[in-house]
Amino acid sequence: MLALAALGHEIAGATSAERVVERMTDALRRLIAPDRLVVVLLEPEGRARVAAAHNASDARPDDPLIGLALEAGPLLISDDVARVLAVRGITNGPETPASWIGAPLVAGQLLGAVSLSSTVPGRFNDDALALVRAVVAPAAVALQSARVLTALSHGKREWEQTVDAISQGICVVDGAGVIRRANRTFCAMVNVPLTAVAGRPWMALVPPAWTDAIAAALDAPPGAEPRDVPAGDRLFRVSSLPLEGAGTAHAVLIFEDHTTTRRLQEQLIQSEKMSAIGQLIAGVAHDLNNPLASVVGFADYLVENSGIAPPEMIEPLRAIQQEAERAANIVKNLLGFARKQERRRQLASVRDLVSSTLLLLRNQLVSGKIETELDLDPSVPDVCVDPNQIRQVFVNLINNAAQAIEVTGMGSRILIRARPWLDGVAVTIEDDGPGIPPHLIERIFEPFFTTKNAGEGTGLGLSISHGIVKEHGGRLTYVPTARRGAVFQVELPAGTPAVKVPSRPTPVPRGLRVLVIDDEPHIQHYMTATLESWGHVVVVASNGAEGLAHAARQPFDLIVSDLRMPELGGREMFERLRRDLPAVAQRIVFSTGDTVRGDTLAFLESLGRPYLRKPFTLGELRAVLSDSVQARR
Numbered sequence: 001m002l003a004l005a006a007l008g009h010e011i012a013g014a015t016s017a018e019r020v021v022e023r024m025t026d027a028l029r030r031l032i033a034p035d036r037l038v039v040v041l042l043e044p045e046g047r048a049r050v051a052a053a054h055n056a057s058d059a060r061p062d063d064p065l066i067g068l069a070l071e072a073g074p075l076l077i078s079d080d081v082a083r084v085l086a087v088r089g090i091t092n093g094p095e096t097p098a099s100w101i102g103a104p105l106v107a108g109q110l111l112g113a114v115s116l117s118s119t120v121p122g123r124f125n126d127d128a129l130a131l132v133r134a135v136v137a138p139a140a141v142a143l144q145s146a147r148v149l150t151a152l153s154h155g156k157r158e159w160e161q162t163v164d165a166i167s168q169g170i171c172v173v174d175g176a177g178v179i180r181r182a183n184r185t186f187c188a189m190v191n192v193p194l195t196a197v198a199g200r201p202w203m204a205l206v207p208p209a210w211t212d213a214i215a216a217a218l219d220a221p222p223g224a225e226p227r228d229v230p231a232g233d234r235l236f237r238v239s240s241l242p243l244e245g246a247g248t249a250h251a252v253l254i255f256e257d258h259t260t261t262r263r264l265q266e267q268l269i270q271s272e273k274m275s276a277i278g279q280l281i282a283g284v285a286h287d288l289n290n291p292l293a294s295v296v297g298f299a300d301y302l303v304e305n306s307g308i309a310p311p312e313m314i315e316p317l318r319a320i321q322q323e324a325e326r327a328a329n330i331v332k333n334l335l336g337f338a339r340k341q342e343r344r345r346q347l348a349s350v351r352d353l354v355s356s357t358l359l360l361l362r363n364q365l366v367s368g369k370i371e372t373e374l375d376l377d378p379s380v381p382d383v384c385v386d387p388n389q390i391r392q393v394f395v396n397l398i399n400n401a402a403q404a405i406e407v408t409g410m411g412s413r414i415l416i417r418a419r420p421w422l423d424g425v426a427v428t429i430e431d432d433g434p435g436i437p438p439h440l441i442e443r444i445f446e447p448f449f450t451t452k453n454a455g456e457g458t459g460l461g462l463s464i465s466h467g468i469v470k471e472h473g474g475r476l477t478y479v480p481t482a483r484r485g486a487v488f489q490v491e492l493p494a495g496t497p498a499v500k501v502p503s504r505p506t507p508v509p510r511g512l513r514v515l516v517i518d519d520e521p522h523i524q525h526y527m528t529a530t531l532e533s534w535g536h537v538v539v540v541a542s543n544g545a546e547g548l549a550h551a552a553r554q555p556f557d558l559i560v561s562d563l564r565m566p567e568l569g570g571r572e573m574f575e576r577l578r579r580d581l582p583a584v585a586q587r588i589v590f591s592t593g594d595t596v597r598g599d600t601l602a603f604l605e606s607l608g609r610p611y612l613r614k615p616f617t618l619g620e621l622r623a624v625l626s627d628s629v630q631a632r633r
Contacts, residue, residue, distance in 0.1 A: 289593025
C-alpha cells in the first residue's frame, strides 16, 4: 500500500501529459509485467492517438481492445479471450491475447484507455485488475491536471502573443503604481527589456516628462480624454482603463502613437491656412488693382502726352510709370500664384517663369542677405506647362535653399541655370548651403519627411513638386555634388511653338462714343482724359444700374465696364442687356482686377470677346478698342 501511495504521489507530480503517461506505463510494467501494453489518449478536439506502447509496434488508436476498454472497462478477461470477444462481436485477428485487462482513464471526462495483454492463459486475475485500477485512477487525475496546466500555459502564451502584436503600448499597474505586466510595444517605448518590467514602479521606467500626464490619466474618470506624452519627434497619447475584480491589478494604461495623426492634422491646418492666405492674396490684389489702374493709367497718359507736363517732369513721370508697372507685375504674380484652380497649360518662357518666381521671393532673399545669380541659356525652348504649378515648384526649391542657408548660417548664394536638355530644358537650382546628409537623400521625396524643426515644415513640398513635374512629363531629381550645398534639377519637355502670324496694326478710328462704367472715381477720371485725348466722346457711370440706363437711352460704339460694382454688378448688367438689348450687349468690354476666381475667368472667356485685366496700360486699352471695332465691322 505504501508503494502504491508513493507511486500515486509520483504520478500526481507529473506536470505534462507525456510525463504522466511515462510514469503510469513504468508502474504498470513493474507491477503487472504484461507482454504487451498500449496507452491511447483522446485529445480535447476528439482525435485519438497512441501515447505509449510496449512490445506493440503495430499499435493503432482504433485497436478493438482499446475500444472495449473505453466502452466497458475496467474489464478482466483471464482466459479464452477470443471466445469472449466473439460473443461481443469483436474480431481482433491472429494477435488475440490469452489473458487481457483493459481500463479507461477517467477524471470527470473520458481521457483515454490502457490495454494490457499476456500470451499465457490465466496470467491476469482480480488482484492484477485492482492494481491496474489503483495506478490508472491517479494517472487520470494527473493527466487532467496536466491538460489544464497546458491549456493555461497556451492561453497565457496566446494572450502574450496577442497583446504583443497590438500596436498600442499596454501596461497593467496595481494600486501602488507597480507594473504587473506589459506588452513589448510599451517596453520599446520606455526602452526596457520585457523581462525587467514586471514588479517595478511605472514612475521609475517612463520619462520624467510623462509623469504628470500618466498620473492624471490614472486619476481621471472612465471615458476621460487621453493625455499627450511627447517622445522626441513622436507624440503618444495615454489613457487609463480601470479594472474591477481583477485581483491586485488596478488599471490598464494604454499608449497610442499619434505622430502620423498629428502630422496629418497639422497638414490639414496648414492647408486651410494656405487656402485662407490664397483668398487673402486674391482679395488684397483685387483691392490693389484699382488704385494701381489709376496710377498706371495716369502715368501712361502723362508720358504719352508729354507736352502737358514741364520737361523736367518727364523723367520722374517715366519713373512713376516704370514703378507702377513693376507693382502691377508683383500683384499679377501674386494672383497667378493664388490661382490654383485653373490647371491650364500654355506655352511659357522658362526665363519668365524663373523671373516671376524671384520677384515673389525678392523680399525674403534680400532680408536673408542671399544673392541670386541667373545663368539662363537664351537658346532654351519654351515649355507647355501650367505656369502656376511650375512656379510653385520653383518657389519650393528656392525657398528650401534659402531657409537652409538662413537657419544654419552657412552659404549666401543661390545659382539658377537653364540649359537645353534632350528635347526640352533643364533648370538647376544650386545653393552653397549646408547640403543634405547622405543618409537622408533617399527619403527627401517621401511625403511628410522633413529635416526642419517641428512646426516649421510639413514634409510635402518636395513630394508635391516631384508629382507636379512628373505630371508634366518631366523629372525632378537631386544631383549629387562634391561641393558643399544642394543641387536640384527640373527637367521639362519642350512645348510645340505656336505659329506666329504677323500682326498688322489697325488704327483706332476717332470719334467713338464710349460708355465707361466703374465705381472708382480716379479710374473714371483717367479713362475720360485718355479717351477724350484720342478724340472719343466719353460718358461715365458709377455702377451697373446707372450704366444700364445710359446704354438703354443712347447708342454707344463701345462700353467698358468693371465687373464688381455696388447696386448692380457688371455681369448682372450684361445678362439684362443680352436679354433685352442683345446688340448692345455685344459692345461690352469688361475690365476687372478679379481674375483669380475660376468662375470669373470662365465667364470672361465664354464671351469670346477681349477683356482688360486691371491695371492695364494705355497700349492694352488701345488694342482692345481696335479689336472691338474691327470685330464689329
